[in-house]
Amino acid sequence: MEVPELEKMSQLILDQMAEADYDSLLNDFVESEFFLIDGDSLLMTYICEKSLRPEQGLHFFYLVECYLVDLIHKGGHFAVVFFKDVEHAYNSIPELLPLRTALILHLQHNTSIDVRTDFSGCFSQEWKSFLEDSYPYFLIVADESLSHLQVHLFNFLIIQSWAMNVNAVLFSGQASDVLRLYAYFMPSKYEHQLIFQKHEKHFENAYKTLMKQLKECRVLALGRLFGNLKWKDMMEEACETISLLKQLWPEGSDIRQVLCVTSCSLSLSLYHHFLENRSKTTDAQKANIQQGVTDWCRLHCLSVAFLLHLPLSQRARTRFITSHWIKDIRTFLTMKKWCEYFILSNTDVFEFWNLDLTHLSDLSDELLLKNIAFYYENESVQGLHLNLGNGIMKDYEHLWDTVSKLVTKFDVGKPFPLRTEQFPFLKKDPSPIRDTSKEKMANLGFIPVSCQVVDKFAGDILKDLPFLTSDDPIVTSLVKQKEFDELVHWHSHRPLSDDYDRTKGQFDEKSRDPRHLRSVQTYHRFQQFYGKSLESVTSKFVVPQAIKPRKNFCEPKSKKIQETKAEKITRENKERLFAKEEEKEEKKWNVLSFSIEEEMKENLNSGIKNLEEFLKSCKSSSVKFRVEMVGITACLRAWKEHCRGEGETTKDLSIAVQMMKRIYSVMEKYPELLQEADRQLIARCLRYLGFEELASTLHPAQVTENDMKEKKKNKYSVGIGPARFQLQYMGQYLVRDERKDPDPRVQDFIPDTWQRELLDVVDKNESAVIVAPTSSGKTYASYYCMEKVLREGDDGVVVYVAPTKALVNQVAATVENRFSKNLPKGGSLCGVFTREYRHEALNSQVLVTVPACFEILLLAPHRQAWVKRIRYVIFDEVHCLGGEIGAEVWEHLLVMIRCPFLALSATISNPEHLTEWLRSIKQYWKQTDSMIEKNTASSRNANCRASSHRDYLLRKQSYKVRLVLYAERYNDLEKHVCSVNNHDISFDHFHPCAALTVDHIEKFGFPSDLTLSPREMIQLYDTMFEFWEGWPRAQELCPEEFVHFKNKIVIRKVDARKYEESLKAELTGWVKSGHVNEARMVLRNLRPPSVVSSENMARMFPRLVEKLRQMEKLPALFFLFNLGAVERSATSVKRFLEIKQQSRRPLKADKEAYDMESKLRKVRKSLETQKTIDKRSQKNPRNMDQSLIHEAECANLLKRLEKNLEIPQDCTYADQKAIDAETLQRVFNRVKFSRKGAELKALAARGIGYHHSSLSAKEKQLVEILFRKGFIRVVTATGTLALGINMPCKSVVFAQNSVYLDALNYRQMSGRAGRRGQDLGGDVYFFGIPLPKVEKLIKSNVPELRGQFPLSISLILRLMLLASKADDPEDAKAKVLSVLKHSLISFKQPRALEMLQLYFLFSLQFLVKEGYLDQEGNPTGFAGLVSHLHYHEPSNFVFVSFLVRGLFHNLCQPTRKGSKHFSQDVMEKLVLVLANLFGRKYLPAKFQDATLKFYQSKVFLEDLPEDFKAALDEYNTNVTKDFASFLLIVSKLADMKQEHQLPLSKIDFSGQECEDSQLVSHLMSCKEGRIAISPFACLSGNSDGSLLHLETSDHVTLRTIGIDSTRAPVLWQQEFDHQGRRMQLNAYALDFYKHGSLTGLVQDNRINEGAAYQLLKDFSLTIQSISVSLRELCENEEDNVVLAFEQLSETFKEKFENI
DSSP, X not given: OOHHHHHHHHHHHHHHHHHOEEEESXXXXXXXXXXXEEHHHHHHHHHTOTTOOTTOHHXXXXXXHHHHHHHHXXXXXXXXXXXXXXXXXXXXXXXXXXXXXXXXXXXXXHSOOEEEOOOSOTTSHHHXXXXXXXXXXEEEEOSOOSSHHHHHHHHHHHHHHHXXXXXXXXXXXXXXXSSOXXXXXXXXXXXXXXXXXXXXXXXXXXHHHHHHHHHHHHHHHHHHHHTTXXXXXXXXXXXXXXXXXXXXXXXXXXXXXXHHHHHHHHHHHHHHHXXXXXXXXXXXXXXXXXXXXXXXXXXXXXXXXXXXXXXXXXXXXXXXXXXXXXXXXXXXHHHHHHHHHHHHTTGGGGTTSOEEXXXXXXXXXXXXXXXXXXIIIIITTTTOOOOOOHHHHHHHHHHHXXXXXXXXXXXXXXXXXXXXXXXXXXXXXXXXXXXXXXXXOOOOOBOOOOOXXXXXXXXXHHTTSOBOOTTXXXXXXXXXXXXXXXXXXXXXXXXXXXXXXXXXXXXXXXXXXXXXXXXXXXXXXXXXXXXXXXXXXXXXXXXXXXXXXXXXXXXXXXXXXXXXXXXXXHHHHHHXXXXXXXXXXXXXXXXXXXXXXXXXXXXXXXXXXXXXXHHHHOOOHHHHHHHHHHHHHHHHHHHHHHHHTGGGTXXXXXXXXXXXXXXXXXXXXXXXXXXXXXXXXXXXXXHHXXXXXXXXXXXXXXXXXXXXXXXXXXXXXXSSOHHHHHXXXXXXXXXXXXXXXXXXXXXXXXXXXXXXXXXXXXXXXXXXXXXXXXXXXXXXXXXXXXXXXXXXXXXXXXXXXXXXXXXXXXXXXXXXXXXXXXXXXXXXXXXXXXXXXXXXXXXXXXXXXXXXXXXXXXXXXXXXXXXXXXEEEEESSGGGGGSSSSHHHHHHHHHHOOSOEEEEESOXXXXXXXXXXXXXXXXXXXXXXXXXXXXXXXXXXXXXXXXXXXXXXXXXXXXXXXXXXXXXXXXXXXXXXXXXXXXXXXXXXXXXXXXXXXHHHHHHOSOTXXXXXXXXXXXXXXXXXXXXXXXXXXXXXXXXXXXXXXXXXXXXXXXXXXXXXXXXXXXXXXXXXXXXXXXXXXXXXXXOOOOOBOSOHHHHHHHHHHHHHHTTOOSEEEEOXXXXXXXXXXXXXXXXXXXXXXXXXXXXXXXXXXXXXXXXXXXXXXXXXXXXXXXXXXXXXXXXXXXHHHHHHHHHHHHHHHHXXXXXXXXXXXXXXXXXXXXXXXXXXXXXXXXXXXXXXXXXXXXXXXXXXXXXXXHHHHHHHHHHHTSOOEEEEOGXXXXXXXXXXXEEEEOSOOTTOOHHHHHHHHTTBSOTTTOSEEEEEEESOOHHHHHHHHHSXXXXXXXOOOOOHHHHHHHHHHHHHOSSHHHHHHHHHHHHHOOGGGTTOHHXXXXXXXXXXXXXXXXXXXXXXXXXXXXXXXXXXXXXXXXXXXXXXXXXXXXXXXXXXXXXXXXSTTOOOOOHHHHHHHHHHHHHHHOXXXXXXXXXXXXXXXXXXXXXXXXXXXXXXXXXXXXXXXXXXXXXXXXXXXXXXSOHHHHTBOTTTOOBXXXXXXOSOHHHHHXXXXXXXXXXXXXXXXXXXXXXXXXXXXXXXXXXXXXXXXXXXXXXXXXXXXXXXXXXXXXXXXXXXXXXXXXXXXXXXXXXXXXXXXXXXXXXXXXXXXXXXXXXXXXXXXOOTTOHHXXXXXXXXXXXXXXXXXX
């Protein structure tokens, strides 16, 4: 074997494992992209599952089906692949061969899973072709096996997949939650493909050598068992046995019975042959051995008879036999497994015979068989004689009679007695039966907690639950825990400052220091500058005033109101001013008209550009009309001249387009100004274009006046009909339907009807869910809402919730630019609150924040007065409610707010469901407010709080929630796929219909947001016309004949949409009326040629950018999904431009620059010397002349040097005219000292930037401002840029495939293309994205918003803190109950609500037992500290348990007594503990095998110190016991009908229990201890005691409960994967503390630089938060723990800031 290749391959894979991202695989797809699962990896992963006993087939199938059904429920779209060659890897583990074959057959026959078994191996041509045709995004594969040779096969599969551009995902370390599956993701890289290409022959030879070795091993293995019988002979024997059985059972049978009798008969015959060849064994011994294995087969047949009669509920109670089979029988057992494999491999012989394959998953039950063997070996011989029961006996006799007929070489005997030989099959064991009933759990029952919140939320289920009595030891032990002696100076009850207080203020809000005030002014000036860069809206000065009820402005005015005298005077004044303005503009046109007309004669395009510039600045309709008519005349002249010249061969239709564009403008905007002569001119233009019918509708031609002969017509005509011409060439200019009547509420533009509805919503204090495309104008309602609240007074607050810090900064700047207002002292217009900093957050009227920070304010007990000031909340990008991180926080906010809200999004597929949920919440608040109002009224004079409540409720509050939908994008988007071949990039237009298939149209129709541009409509019609010759509606749907186009000079966008709908309906009709082939041909023909990518796509990236520049498609956003790739791509473009510039630079240029710099230094030195002389000589004229000469020389040299170093225009993408030098320098100065500042400035100089979450706010703003100004025109970015950031562009490019490139992100990102008012259309390019993925993105719907699991124990503690400590308890309790009752996951799902109620009760039990709540629900102990660290559950609870036990006081000992300084060793140990708690990032288990050299880091995190480890084990044990008890209580929630079915195939194993068999009753006697365990898991001997091992309990608990072990607040010191291998923690935090190098983390710890920076930042913030909390809790200023944490906080922060 070529060992070097295998070693090289293993090492490469281990290297990549270290860098693997732990990502969500099925990221928000309704139907995920196609992927593959390696079937043998699936088998190996679950055969190694800890909870599974070997040979328990049904339990194994249950585990596999649970995994597959979970993938399907999460939207997985996949195929399972079994390679023929891999079968040879099971020679050393033949017991798995029949299981593998049964698994394949089961998935094929009993499920709808796509199972592929037609590939010999991963190097076969068929496999390569399959990958090329199906484009799977990734392959899930194992990295470990029971056979070391099989590991090599898995490695070959990974390497070959990478070579085919398929990513690899590991089975090891996978984890699942309600919505997602997480796994280690190893992407295919270009270097992998190069390595494979370079060593392909070596790899293939190594593979062939390995296969040869495996085949030789098979021959040896079979030879030891079957002697001279070859593989082929064995298969023939199996086929003969099957054929004989078909004669015996002509009516057919069940696979269990068939496999039982055929494998027993075949193995007995072959074992007989095996014994005959043993020369050393006597005939008597042979007879005894043969009789023994015959007895074993009898027992096996009896066990199968049991399977036929016993339901799963009865089998789940089987006794657990711990004994193993004796060594003497193992050879026969191995032989029997081979025989089972031979039989199952030949099931095709059963063709045309009634073979029921339903129970392939349950072919045998070894635990049952051992029970039967144990009974007959031990209990029966001791006198316990039990009957079998009639049914079982009859089936057993039938099976054994069949075996006796199939064995022809010797007599196997009668069915009874079952045992004829006395030697045992099972080893002697002192405790052969494990008594699971001894695994007693704690007393089942909840600790009573009497509290209003508990009663109101869970009161309806309390009566059905067990509760512990007051004298129960668990309850009596709930006395205050004795705290460590050192904690006597600690006040755990002392209220802590909240997260708001701890967040760093941008400025000291109370300071009067002049320098501070200047900083504040600078900040506000920059915010206004930043805001101006976002939009060109004039700032409004808001004056508070009484708000009058507004009318509904949705409908246009119908009646004219009588004009007052004052209004008449005002109108007349306006008219006079307008007349003066018109006269001025007319004069201006008279001055400019001649030069513009002359320029249009010389160069039409340039002249038209100037003409349009004038039109933009002109306000007079009459002047504009005149200008447009001049433009039409110029276009007609240019068209005629062109057609007489070069247009005779090929016509430049851009002139015709310009002419029609001007005609559009005149006909649409100034119809009332058209005179007869004007109509005549327009008609003449239309005739020259060949649109005779259109011309006639405008001005009928007289025969005598017709100067257009037929020949002339052909000469000037565009050659196609007017409708086709407009759709094909003028789609972007088609007139949009826009309202003409202004709305008095809006000054800057005339809003559409749907936008007016939004304004009405705000006027009426209603709530709304608004779903409209990106850039459609939905955000305007937010600013109108802010203005309304600002006008109402100085007290009201609007909260704007944005998903990212970048969007927070942008919105805050926009608010500061839009509005200004005189506020009382201490008040502020706009505030910001993020985790990093805050500015005027609680003093402002508009607070812009992120969800987590707003939640902090809502849950803070002493912030409720501020919360009551909130008048409106605006949720931007509300689809984040279904996101991966922090989604539950959005839920909490939506259910807690009492005021109206606006929820904005461009991408929600089920807005009706969301709106219905929100309406139910508003109804709750309506009822709650009504009750509070009644209570307030009854105790109005009781206290002042009642008065404040009344004020709160008297506010005009509407509980209505409207749904506002708008689907029309202003600009059309066209898609293009990029191909790379021979260093050249080409683009193919991608027609949206090419993404569809006939099946998709038949099942789902056309996706609702799949729209066509006008030219794509024409393309679709032409293709339909081409592929159905006799198409009946061809004439009707011809563009020239279409009812909405006929004889229309101006085709409107709405007309084109009607045409699009007609074409879609027609194509759907083809599919449904039987013309499927024609429809299929249409869709196939619209597809572009397959994408060719023969180059390194990353290396070709700069060429892509250059190509887009040549096509005038910049500015562009390039989306990638990896931080490193984002930065590398931007840098590669800069390097490309530098090389390009260097190649054109004259050879002597660098030397000249060097000489000039040297000379300049000398001149400056001379100048300085001369100045010194001048001072001494008191202004000598001669000396002054000398100074002037030096200054002139210096200026000249500077000018020449600048010219020498100047970047040529074609070597930069920067538009130097877009921004002045002073403004540019102002933006650059802000990042002077930032981490990435220098790099971003260097990139910006070339017109390039990058944008991702790890940049600081100032760095992001540099890129955003310069891009919007037009200076930067190329930006690479991650998906965070798509979340609402205002960075519109001409083109969007998807330049990297990823699981995060899903339907949702595609729509968010592509929506940036096409700048309204600047671009007539937008372009989307796919670079390096496989065609199937492109199709998936275009046709997939965005995901439905599904609720997350909304509760955590920390959240429940925070809620209880709010309920008990709030300034207004009644209001606080209402909020708490709203959170608990109204989760999205439980909306209309009573079972889910019941599950949440039970989890809430468990959480209370935990909090009471740990001393954070008392039995009245009031917070006690260190509840405040735990809630502060809520980001890190369960580490927050473990940290406090360490503190209370005194472990930190033991550790934090100063260098000497009385000192306040701690040694490096103490600090490192402290970081070790904190890294184990708050810096948990796992490495793949296999990575430990890598032989890598680490230069600065240790990489693998050490275990906790022994005392901490012991404390953690004790904590975990206690929590595990409590959670196990909880699972036992909630097991009543399980759906037992489903629990007895396999989850995917739905094969039912329930049924009538067997009651007539004494033996069954005896063997199935374990009724206790199996309450919360899946009956399938019970087959492997799992019992309720298994719940005490939470690391395996996920796979053994009842799956329909809905709660798994991830909800238990345990923190395992060691995590293991499915194979039982330990997964090490990455030591990044401790390593960084030791060496302080970010580069070291990238190099050794294999973390991307941006990700490492973010991880360290979070870790640093956590240490700071702990340090502040400890200082506040302890009154002893010299407490060692407090001092140690302060020292660590300062040290770590200093190291971090020095990066």
